[in-house]
Amino acid sequence: MKLFLLSLIWFPTTLMIVFLSLTTLLNFEYYNKSNIAGTSQYSSYLFNLYNSDYENWVKSKLPDQDARLIVLRKFLSDYKSPLIEASEEIIKQSDIYGIDYALIPSIAMQESGGCKVIPPGSHNCWGFGIYGKRKVVFNNFEEAITAVAKTIKEAYINKGLTNPTLLEDRWTPSSIGNWSYSVNYFIGKIRQYERNLQTS
8 A cells, every 4th residue: 555655656746857857958048048136147157167258257267377476476575585586486396296385485584584694606595405514505596496395295294294393303403493483484474465465
């Protein structure tokens, strides 16, 4: 008896759902083109993601350049850092190695005042490989940034040292918290520049 009642209810319900689905499908073009109050231009494009109008609309909403580049240049400019000329390389290498783009300039700010106090001609703003009288020299900022980003990723992050506080013990073992405090401070400053850009 239960099986009979179940099939009696199931059959008409299924027919009704199929009928409504077919009706909706046949009228899809009407729904897509109709001007429904409260729908945005964006939501109407969701029905046809390969529409050239949609592609043009998306392109119009994208910034002309990476916002991180604007933030980084403003930050380095305000601190009068010579590293400003390598802003694009910082972002590029950060993306390649999957690290926060704010980390490399923040370490440079702590180690050398943003490349203002470095061994002449070394392009080494990060205290990279400097122990006692030993110093590492790079041909240019790009070469230095690549080495620093690669080392941070492979020798630190891949080994679980994922933030400045954890990096500090290996980057500068003699520090007792001052190094990581300063690096975190500059990362916070860059975040502040990001927020200022969003509100402007």
